[in-house]
Amino acid sequence: MAIKIIKRKELSFWDQTYLPMLFSGLWITSRHFFRNFFVQTLNLFGLAKHLKGSYTFQYPEVQRPLSKRARTRHRLTQREDGAPRCVACMMCETVCPARCINIVAKENPDPNIEKMPASFDLDLGMCVYCGFCVEVCPEDAIRMDTQILDIAAYSRKEMKLDMKELLNPTTAYPVKK
Amino acid sequence: MLVDFTIKLILAGAFLGMVLNLAGLLTWVERKQSAVMQDRIGANRAKIIFPKWLFPLNWLVWLPNELGLFHSLADAAKMFLKEDFVPRGADKFLHTLAPAISVIFALMAFAAIPFGDTLHLGNHVINLQVADVNAGILFVFAMLGLGVYGVILAGFASNNNYAYLGGMRAASQMLSYEITMGISILGVVITYGSLSLQEIVRAQGSVWGIFTQPLAFFLFMTAALAETKRVPFDLPEGESEIIGYFVEYSGMKFGMFFLTDLVETVLVACLMTTFFLGGWQVPFLQPDGFHWPGGSFVAISHGLVITLGVLAFLSKVLFFNWLFMAIRWTLPRFRYDQLMHLGWKILFPASLVNVLVTSIVVAWRG
Ligand code: SF4
Ligand code: SF4
Numbered sequence: 001m002a003i004k005i006i007k008r009k010e011l012s013f014w015d016q017t018y019l020p021m022l023f024s025g026l027w028i029t030s031r032h033f034f035r036n037f038f039v040q041t042l043n044l045f046g047l048a049k050h051l052k053g054s055y056t057f058q059y060p061e062v063q064r065p066l067s068k069r070a071r072t073r074h075r076l077t078q079r080e081d082g083a084p085r086c087v088a089c090m091m092c093e094t095v096c097p098a099r100c101i102n103i104v105a106k107e108n109p110d111p112n113i114e115k116m117p118a119s120f121d122l123d124l125g126m127c128v129y130c131g132f133c134v135e136v137c138p139e140d141a142i143r144m145d146t147q148i149l150d151i152a153a154y155s156r157k158e159m160k161l162d163m164k165e166l167l168n169p170t171t172a173y174p175v176k177k
Numbered sequence: 178m179l180v181d182f183t184i185k186l187i188l189a190g191a192f193l194g195m196v197l198n199l200a201g202l203l204t205w206v207e208r209k210q211s212a213v214m215q216d217r218i219g220a221n222r223a224k225i226i227f228p229k230w231l232f233p234l235n236w237l238v239w240l241p242n243e244l245g246l247f248h249s250l251a252d253a254a255k256m257f258l259k260e261d262f263v264p265r266g267a268d269k270f271l272h273t274l275a276p277a278i279s280v281i282f283a284l285m286a287f288a289a290i291p292f293g294d295t296l297h298l299g300n301h302v303i304n305l306q307v308a309d310v311n312a313g314i315l316f317v318f319a320m321l322g323l324g325v326y327g328v329i330l331a332g333f334a335s336n337n338n339y340a341y342l343g344g345m346r347a348a349s350q351m352l353s354y355e356i357t358m359g360i361s362i363l364g365v366v367i368t369y370g371s372l373s374l375q376e377i378v379r380a381q382g383s384v385w386g387i388f389t390q391p392l393a394f395f396l397f398m399t400a401a402l403a404e405t406k407r408v409p410f411d412l413p414e415g416e417s418e419i420i421g422y423f424v425e426y427s428g429m430k431f432g433m434f435f436l437t438d439l440v441e442t443v444l445v446a447c448l449m450t451t452f453f454l455g456g457w458q459v460p461f462l463q464p465d466g467f468h469w470p471g472g473s474f475v476a477i478s479h480g481l482v483i484t485l486g487v488l489a490f491l492s493k494v495l496f497f498n499w500l501f502m503a504i505r506w507t508l509p510r511f512r513y514d515q516l517m518h519l520g521w522k523i524l525f526p527a528s529l530v531n532v533l534v535t536s537i538v539v540a541w542r543g
Contacts, residue, residue, distance in 0.1 A: 022508065029507045033214045040213065044243055056218040 066147050071131045073148040074122055074161070075169040077141055084167060085141035088115040092133035092142055100126035101133060120166060124151055125159035142166075180301070189288070189307045195491075196287055200439035203498065205249045210499070211506045221245035256432035264336055264425045271334035276426065276433035279327030283440045286320035289313035290447045291375040293457050293487040294464070297479060305457075305487065306375055313374035314366065317448065318359060321404060325351045327437070328413065328422055335425035343422035346513070347406060347413030353520040354403040354410075360528040361396035364535040365452050378456030382463075386453040392531045394453045396524055401445040402501065403520065405438060409508040412516060446497035454493045457486035 014020050039053035057064045066072065077085045088105035106118035133142050146169040153159045205220070212219025224242040227234045241247055263269050290313075293305030310316045325348055332344015366372060368389050369380040377386075387394045403410035414421035423434045450456055461467050462485060466476035477485075511519065 025507045026503055029214045030503055032216060033210065033503065036213045036216060040218070053216075054212075054218045055216050058218070 060150075063149075066149075068145070070147070071129050071134075071144040073124070073146045073151055073169060074127075074133070074142055074144050074166060075146050076120065076163065076166040077143060078167060084117060084120070084163065085139050086117050086120065086137075087113055087139055087141070088117045089138060091136045091138065095132045095136045097130060097132065098126045098128045100124075117163060120163040122161045122166060123156075123159060124161060125153075125156050184301065184303055185307065188303075188305065192287060192292060192307055193284065196284065196440060196443055197436075199443050199494075199498070200436055201249050201253070203439040203442060203502075204252055204435075205246060206498070207502060207505075208248065209245065210502045214503070214506050219245060220248045223247040223251040253432070256429045259428035261428040261430060262425075266336040267425065268334040268336075271330050272425075273430070275327050275331035275334055276423075276430045276437070277327075278330065279324055279437040280433045280440065282320045282324045282327070283437050283444060286317045286444055287447065289316045289374055290444075290451060291378055291456060292447075292490045293483055296483050304375065305483070309375060310373070312372040314362060314372050314377075317374075318355070318362075321358075321441075321444075322355060324437070324441070325355075327434075331426065331434070332422040335422075337425050339420040340422050340424045343413055343415075343420060343424065347422055350406070350410065350413060350516060350520075351404060353517065354400045354524075357520060357524040357528050358397060358400035358404060360525070360532055361393045361400060362452060364390050364393040364528075364531045367532070367535050367539055374451050374456075378451055378458065381455040381458055385455040385458070390453065390531070390535070392527065393535075394449075396528045396531065397452065398449060399519075399524060401448065402504065403516070405441040405445055405501075407438065407442065407501065408505045409510050410516060411510060412513055415510070442498060442501055443494065446494045446501065449497050450490060450493040454497075456493075457490040459485050459489045462486070 036053045039048060039051045042048040042051070043053055079085055086103075087108075088103055090103060090105070093099075093101045093103050100123040102119075102121040102123075104118045105115045108114060108116040129144070131144055134144050148169060151159075209219040221243065223245060225238050225247055226242070227238070238247075263272050288308040289306070289310045291304070291306035291309075296303040296305055308316075328347040328351070329344045332341045332347070335341070365377065365386055368386075369377045371377055371380065406413050412419065414423070423431055426434060461469055462482060464479075464482060466474060466482070468474055
């Protein structure tokens, strides 16, 4: 194995005095300061809206754009008639490392499909957002693409989602707004 | 006699009010300035919103609301409402005394700082300075030195080894840098030949101290920053990683330490202004009006001259506060050995050299 010698630059006298870096650092931060100060002041009075004085998203009012692949709150997909696609195969319940899915199966009235869930409970308070349930599902019945991030509640009970809420993600926020 | 007393009382009240308000405002400045520097918006959610039928008031608070100015108010309210906790085994008396010592001595140092020229009001001659101590520098340094006790006591009285170590760190840092601070200011004293702050400011009418004592300016600023225990010298506190002397403090007692920090920042800004930026001196302004370099002259009234002076003082202090905040949010913290190295091996000899050179020059010029 060849030995690679990394030459570190010796600090010159001026570097060692710390002063040039001090001033260039101050120059950079104050440049940002004055530019943003100016732009933010203009923006406050409704001027120069095309200039950006900060990269902040004012969160609850303005949502940050999420990647399409971001794992967010779960939902159950539906068939054309609105029934859940889930066939209650228990794969997700089995694979879930946090054991937060609880399915009770029942017979499906459709003779072509064997089973369907009678209840499908998911405890978001325990979920670790690993996405295994989505990957393991043979029916593409569960997805994590609702883009809902504000999952918070005042009690553990409110963190539990039942089938109705999972099928209809937009109606169900853990915290009622 | 009574009138003089009342005047002094008013002066003290006004100055104290200004300092405390400025310190309170600095909590907001600190957050907002760091935010703006880092391309953020900063705290803007503490708002006062009146009911609809009081809408003129809503217009009034619109700007402070948008700027997040009420955060300082919310901070203060939070401090007062929090539980005041004294740990088991701690000395309750000293634990309570420590923050009071810190803040009182920091505030007392302001007494010697002149914030304006002598005002002639009727037949009263008012020196715009709370206490015209003829050895003002010594007074200020004494107060700063006594402030160390608050920090050490806080470490001692908390019955917590981390707090104790923090107190020790603070004490050694403050003592080390106090020496540099004292010696670097000696150059100024020699140059102007006076220990009275008002005299020093008056002597800077033509040339500001920063031009006669440029080295002392940097030395004093560095040492003073270390003295106020702010970043990059915030090892005694180290809020983010290491544990400082006020770890066992909560509620308003912690608030007092926090306030001390900001009051000391204002104090150091005042001292820098007084020693190096000519205090209340406005460029080209003589007691009777502006003497512009071209020889032209604009006469203005006595009251206006004094007002301009006070405003100049205030704006210089604000400038230094801005600078200190900018430094605080620019530089990373020193390591402790680097801190001691800087203090004893660089700043201390440099300040000695400064004094030597200054004395030689002063002696040579007679
Ligand atoms: S994301 Fe992971 S932890 Fe959450 S329900 Fe699915 S499998 Fe369980
Ligand atoms: S893996 Fe899919 S089909 Fe199977 S129980 Fe879970 S959601 Fe239903």
